[in-house]
Amino acid sequence: MKKYNNLTATLALAKASFRSIMRSPSAVVFTLAFPLIFILVFGFLGGGGTHIDVGVTPGSDVNNPVMGMLEKTGMIRLIKDKSKAEFDKLLEKGNVDAMIDVHRKVNSAAYSVNVVYTSASRDKGGILKSVLNNIFYDKTLKPTVAEIKESTITGREYKTIDFILPGQLGFSLLSTGVFGTAFVFLSLRQTLVIKRFFATPVKRSSIVIGEGIARIGFALIGALFIILIGHFFFGFTLVNGALTVVNMLILATLGVIVFMGFGFIISGIAKSESMVPPISNIITLPQFLLSGTFFSIEAFPSWLQPISRALPLTYLNDAMRKVAFEGLGLWDVKFQIMILLIWGIGIYAVAVKVFKWE
Amino acid sequence: METKKAIISVKDLVKKYDDFVAVQGLSFEVYEHEIFGLLGPNGAGKTTTLEIIETLRAKTSGEIIVDGFSVDKQPQDIKQIIGVQLQAAGYYPNLNLIELIELFAGLYGANIKPMEMLEKVNLQDKAKAKYKALSGGQKQRFSIATTLINQPKIIFLDEPTTGLDPQARRNLWDLITEIRDAGTTVVITTHYMDEAEQLCDRVAFVERGQIIALDTPDNLIDKLVNSGFERKKEVKKANLEDVFINLTGQEWRE
Ligand SMILES: Nc1ncnc2c1ncn2[C@@H]1O[C@H](COP(=O)(O)OP(=O)(O)OP(=O)(O)O)[C@@H](O)[C@H]1O
Ligand SMILES: [Mg+2]
Numbered sequence A: 001m002k003k004y005n006n007l008t009a010t011l012a013l014a015k016a017s018f019r020s021i022m023r024s025p026s027a028v029v030f031t032l033a034f035p036l037i038f039i040l041v042f043g044f045l046g047g048g049g050t051h052i053d054v055g056v057t058p059g060s061d062v063n064n065p066v067m068g069m070l071e072k073t074g075m076i077r078l079i080k081d082k083s084k085a086e087f088d089k090l091l092e093k094g095n096v097d098a099m100i101d102v103h104r105k106v107n108s109a110a111y112s113v114n115v116v117y118t119s120a121s122r123d124k125g126g127i128l129k130s131v132l133n134n135i136f137y138d139k140t141l142k143p144t145v146a147e148i149k150e151s152t153i154t155g156r157e158y159k160t161i162d163f164i165l166p167g168q169l170g171f172s173l174l175s176t177g178v179f180g181t182a183f184v185f186l187s188l189r190q191t192l193v194i195k196r197f198f199a200t201p202v203k204r205s206s207i208v209i210g211e212g213i214a215r216i217g218f219a220l221i222g223a224l225f226i227i228l229i230g231h232f233f234f235g236f237t238l239v240n241g242a243l244t245v246v247n248m249l250i251l252a253t254l255g256v257i258v259f260m261g262f263g264f265i266i267s268g269i270a271k272s273e274s275m276v277p278p279i280s281n282i283i284t285l286p287q288f289l290l291s292g293t294f295f296s297i298e299a300f301p302s303w304l305q306p307i308s309r310a311l312p313l314t315y316l317n318d319a320m321r322k323v324a325f326e327g328l329g330l331w332d333v334k335f336q337i338m339i340l341l342i343w344g345i346g347i348y349a350v351a352v353k354v355f356k357w358e
Numbered sequence B: 001m002e003t004k005k006a007i008i009s010v011k012d013l014v015k016k017y018d019d020f021v022a023v024q025g026l027s028f029e030v031y032e033h034e035i036f037g038l039l040g041p042n043g044a045g046k047t048t049t050l051e052i053i054e055t056l057r058a059k060t061s062g063e064i065i066v067d068g069f070s071v072d073k074q075p076q077d078i079k080q081i082i083g084v085q086l087q088a089a090g091y092y093p094n095l096n097l098i099e100l101i102e103l104f105a106g107l108y109g110a111n112i113k114p115m116e117m118l119e120k121v122n123l124q125d126k127a128k129a130k131y132k133a134l135s136g137g138q139k140q141r142f143s144i145a146t147t148l149i150n151q152p153k154i155i156f157l158d159e160p161t162t163g164l165d166p167q168a169r170r171n172l173w174d175l176i177t178e179i180r181d182a183g184t185t186v187v188i189t190t191h192y193m194d195e196a197e198q199l200c201d202r203v204a205f206v207e208r209g210q211i212i213a214l215d216t217p218d219n220l221i222d223k224l225v226n227s228g229f230e231r232k233k234e235v236k237k238a239n240l241e242d243v244f245i246n247l248t249g250q251e252w253r254e
Helices: A006-022 A025-045 A065-072 A084-093 A119-137 A160-190 A193-198 A204-234 A242-269 A273-290 A312-325 A331-354 B046-053 B075-081 B097-108 B114-120 B136-147 B166-181 B193-199 B217-226 B240-248
Strands: A052-056 A076-079 A098-104 A111-118 A145-153 B006-017 B020-031 B035-039 B061-066 B082-085 B154-158 B185-189 B202-207 B210-215
Touching: A006 A025, A006 A204, A006 B097, A025 A160, A025 A204, A052 A084, A052 A119, A065 A076, A065 A098, A065 A111, A065 A119, A084 A098, A084 A111, A084 A119, A098 A119, A111 A119, A119 A145, A160 A193, A160 A204, A160 A242, A160 A273, A160 A312, A204 A242, A242 A273, A242 A312, A242 A331, A273 A312, A312 A331, B006 B046, B006 B185, B020 B046, B020 B185, B020 B202, B020 B210, B035 B046, B035 B166, B035 B193, B046 B061, B046 B154, B046 B185, B075 B082, B082 B136, B097 B114, B097 B136, B114 B136, B136 B154, B136 B166, B166 B185, B166 B193, B166 B240, B193 B217, B202 B217, B210 B217
Parallel strands: A052 A076, A052 A098, A111 A145, B035 B185, B035 B202, B082 B154, B154 B185
Antiparallel strands: A098 A111, B006 B020, B006 B061, B202 B210
16 A cells, blocks of 8 residues: 655645635735735824924933923923933934933023934934924023034934834734634534545644645735835835845744634634634734734833733734844844743643644 | 455444434444445434444444454554545535545545546536535535545445435436446445435445344345235336436436
8 A cells, every 4th residue: 555645635735725715805805905904004194293202311400491391392202211221222213213411501590402313213303303493492491591402313214114014914914823723723623624634544733734834824925925015115124135024934934823823722612603703803902902013012001011011912023023123133032932932832732622623 | 246255344333422322233244346335214323333434433332344454443544445425524615626636635645637536427517616616416426526536445425316316316326336346345325215226236224223134125125025015006117207317318417
């Protein structure tokens, strides 16, 4: 008898599954259309003029009319209590739009204002500049402010797309992994496709791995598509070019494998297809909202932040942004990768328990 | 039957679903190259018995050998030499028939031309159709095509002709007979006695999980006639099915 080849069976399944996914409208919509729509919307909105983060240089005077005026504009957020080194980093990345340092001039009642802008955030720097100019010529302030010294450091320009795209990519991977896997295994089980498979010599592991290969392949094609559209049409920053893309795809693979674990669990506990979306939403929605998909989690109230920091998507998003924008290597995001792996181990431990074949 | 070598032997098979005993000590043998029929009312335990032999369900007790392999110890070996049509089964969604056959070829590790498999069951015109878009009879035929992919020694057909029109049924009998003549053993269940009479070399009647008769259709009929049985009414020279066939022709319907 010819020796049975598990690899042939696994690849045949991967091929079948991949074809099936490509023809399933919901998979394509979730993986590609949704993220692209968000990217489009945010790409054109360009951040929506929210507010300007201005770091207060350690040692600066804080009880002066200049800062009071700045805060009163409602547009400017003064950030205190961070070290000089931290501020330098933030400024370079454009996470802080400018630094301000106010001192009383020697032998004078007037203040000297020292502002440092960053090329990483020219737009907001520009707004700050005009605000400061207004203040300088403000009659009530005029006598107390002697001078404004300005300078600009060079940083990398951090665009909205650089924040939005990795978040959308992460969420796309989450939904493909969770919804796709849950639906497929539940429906294969319920429509007795798996039963028919079991009448062939195929191993269970081949079925899982074959499905996995197809899903990962599909997710990576989607990811590549999103990255390339983002890069060429919206100026998404890829610091090290192709290498950055490869690193992002490696992270994407890890992410989708972890998220597929959720899908396996859901396919095991859902009694019918109509139960898949609600259960999946319980898993994906909080991550969609809390994992820094749209806003930096630093913008959340402090009581919410620990929750954000417990979610796996947070770490995938974080790692993606670091790799894409800061040009870090995978080793530099080992902490994020480790957290994802820990999640993965936990999820699959549960999946093995609740997954059902028939 | 020239040489009667058993290719399947079932001994004292028992299957319990919780407290309910669906199969109560079945024993029978299927000979090589025959068409063996399992007959019996709904819920008699036919599907259960088949699926246990096919290694798809666990048995409660008993012993089953398929072509020298034990269902307990060598299920993988058994799966490689059998072809299975399930009473209820589905196929991978969104794929057309050719792609489904390719998938099964991969699962069996068989090297076949998908189109040839479809030709065997006269579905070549539906090669690009999805399984869902087939009629009931076409679905049955497709299922039978999937049982032949690994050139099995034995195929199991669970009610393959249920829901088919008279022509399709007859054509399927021809197909099944061809398969048998090509050297494959066939185990089949059916609720149509004319079918069993025409098609099967031997039949077993199963009721409430027990075999109540097992012989060739001829012998069983003779036995009944010899016991003094007579049909209540003289039969006409033809029946309504003959009328149907006569009116509508012999070919497959699409
Ligand atoms: N998974 C199951 N759990 C519990 N009982 C079952 C299960 N499968 C079958 N049974 C019961 O076992 C008995 C035999 O079922 P089986 O499907 O083998 O009958 P069958 O002879 O194939 O009937 P049919 O002609 O209607 O196909 C039935 O009473 C059925 O209700
Ligand atoms: Mg049955």
